Amino acid sequence: MSELDLNLIPYLVALEETRNVSRAGARLGVSQPRVSAALAKLREYFGDPLFVRTSRGMEPTPRALALIPAARDALVQIERGLSSAVDFDPATSTHTFSIALSDVGEIVFLPRLLQEFALRAPNANLRSVSLPHVDVERGLEGGSIDLALGYFPDLGGTNFFQQRLFTHRFICLMRRSHPLAAHPLTLEQFLSCGHAVVRADGRSQEVLEKHLAKARLYRRAVLETPHFMSLPFILSRTDLIATVPHAIGYAYAAEHASIVLVEPPLSLPRFNLRQHWHRKFHNDARTVWLRSLVAELFNDALDEWPK
The missing domain is CATH 3.40.190.10 (Periplasmic binding protein-like II)
Incomplete structure (x- = not known):
């Protein structure tokens, strides 16, 4: 690893995402020759062509596909580490928080969240996304989604934390x-x-x-x-x-x-609404603040929906 120039990692990710040297350069804000030179260094270090030209453009080799997830995770961690202060100040933040919600979840969570954002984080924004559970899992892992709120029974395992908020019927x-x-x-x-x-x-x-x-x-x-x-x-x-x-x-x-x-004429099951987040962002100050706000607003004691 001491011989690998870590500045080359963004080039690897950009080439995988664009499949084109010129577009990768445009994304990174550098010239095409600079991308080509970076690719040559990566090829030399890994002993693999990494990307080969095909009729569909530049396609990654199996070696490149194995490297990309770790490279992308490294960039996300570096970006968050450099751009986020250790102490998050909601009063001055202009961050856009992304939350995975169903349309039911929007009715339950968004009105009260927006009210509190106006008071506590007046310059911050909220974005609601509705995605298949596989994409929610990837979004939480990659950092493009901060929280998943509602009923997400597939978000389990050791990589995800969850907190029960209240029960619906x-x-x-x-x-x-x-x-x-x-x-x-x-x-x-x-x-x-x-x-x-x-x-x-x-x-x-x-x-x-x-x-x-x-x-x-x-x-x-x-x-x-x-x-x-x-x-x-x-x-x-x-x-x-x-x-x-x-x-x-x-x-x-x-x-x-x-x-x-x-009232239904039969006994129907109840289901718990929870907030879910990825373990990578468990200590992220911005996400900790959002989770704390959600837990404060939505719980059994403050459940506004009639029993």
Whole structure:
């Protein structure tokens, strides 16, 4: 390692990401000959061509593919170490915090977070991302996502920390003038009624679907949709009912006079909402501040959603 010029590592990563010497130079702010010279040094040190020209451009060799993850992680750590002060000051920070959320998570977490950001970190920003769990895992590991908030059952193992915040349950929604709205819903009515079923990227709905399947309870999904947002408008004009996380239900009933809440006629599972972060950033001052804020705002004692 004493013979390897660590200044060459950014060239290795840029070449892998761009697959082109000129574009790698533009990304790094250096000339094409300088990138070519750096690649020659890397090839000499590792005894491998690292990148070869093909009909699709420059393709990495197996040796380069094995080196890239460690090189990229090293750059992330160096960048964070150099750009972040040991003591993070939210009052002066202009950082954009990136949080992985489902649409349910946005309703639960974002309003209160934005209120507190306005008071404690007025120059900082929030970015909400909704991604498949594999991309969330990569984002947390690479540092492009600071936290994952909500129900993420796949974020386990020794590389991730998690903290339980509070527990949510399910509730039924229907229009106020629905024929079944006047009396408690029975199981027979629940199963015979037409349902609007959400198949969203968020994992909480899986808890409901797996429970019903295990109990061998089958309802007719007249509508399947990937979106929660359209439910109030659909339910208000049909005789369909929907079963959703209760934060969604209470938010919609508060905003839409035509929608009412109905208790499910069977015992449904509950699910814990947690915050997740990668072990690499466990001691990062900026992430520590964000985690502390989330834990302060969202917990059993302050759960604003009616039980």
